[in-house]
Amino acid sequence: MDVKTAIEQRHSVRKFKSTPVPVEVLRELVRRAGLAPSVNNAQPWQFIAVTNKSLIGKMAGIVHEKIHKVFEKTGKDNVMKTVEHFSTIFENAPALIVVANTPYKAIADAALNHDDINAMRQHPDIQSIGAAIENILLSAVDLGYGGCWLSGLLVAQKELEELLDIQAPAELAAAVAVGEPEGQPKSRDKKSIDEIFTLIE
Numbered sequence: 743m744d745v746k747t748a749i750e751q752r753h754s755v756r757k758f759k760s761t762p763v764p765v766e767v768l769r770e771l772v773r774r775a776g777l778a779p780s781v782n783n784a785q786p787w788q789f790i791a792v793t794n795k796s797l798i799g800k801m802a803g804i805v806h807e808k809i810h811k812v813f814e815k816t817g818k819d820n821v822m823k824t825v826e827h828f829s830t831i832f833e834n835a836p837a838l839i840v841v842a843n844t845p846y847k848a849i850a851d852a853a854l855n856h857d858d859i860n861a862m863r864q865h866p867d868i869q870s871i872g873a874a875i876e877n878i879l880l881s882a883v884d885l886g887y888g889g890c891w892l893s894g895l896l897v898a899q900k901e902l903e904e905l906l907d908i909q910a911p912a913e914l915a916a917a918v919a920v921g922e923p924e925g926q927p928k929s930r931d932k933k934s935i936d937e938i939f940t941l942i943e
């Protein structure tokens with residue numbers, strides 16, 4: 743599949759068939775993620791593929807519980823239900839690729855404070871992880887699968903880090919639900935090229 747087709751056919755997939763995703767496919771998705779550009783080629787990432795149903799269920803349970811706790815006092819039940827839905831869509835996915843952010847060194851570290859560099863450069867480690875995740879999503883389409891980028895589960899970041907044994911200084915950064923799509927994923931409206939493009943000549 744060419745890149746243009748993969749880009750145009752990618753949509754967030756939130757409903758999956760129960761068919762397992764073979765480990766070879768998960769390894770290939772992560773191999774391609776690892777080819778993404780990264781700050782100073784630091785490759786500030788680690789990927790944990792989870793296919794164990796009971797562990798995925800446990801993770802979702804932790805997220806459900808944390809969302810109830812966080813929203814409990816707001817009285818905004820409808821908001822809570824929507825957030826809960828989108829934060830736990832991975833519970834029925836056959837596979838989940840958890841992405842951890844690992845420390846990086848920039849060239850400027852030799853002269854400047856690391857935290858200052860991070861703020862000044864809008865968190866290049868997180869930007870790098872974004873590039874890697876997009877590689878996973880496009881590759882999933884290429885290999886006949888679908889996926890959904892997930893940050894909602896980070897509401898329970900500390901609890902999930904403990905469960906998955908992600909140890910400091912590594913941090914849970916995101917996850918990607920992966921599987922064969924059930925039905926046709928919804929195609930979302932996108933801004934037109936004229937709304938998002940400016941040319942300065």
Ligand SMILES: Cc1cc2nc3c(=O)[nH]c(=O)nc-3n(C[C@H](O)[C@H](O)[C@H](O)COP(=O)(O)O)c2cc1C
Pocket residue numbers: 752753754755756828829831890891892893894895928929930
């Ligand atoms: C940083 C980031 C975090 C996201 N977190 C979630 C999430 O927690 N749950 C979810 O269902 N979708 C999540 N999404 C998917 C977006 O909702 C989706 O990309 C957007 O609605 C556009 O739809 P499309 O991916 O089909 O183009 C996330 C996407 C990004 C880039």
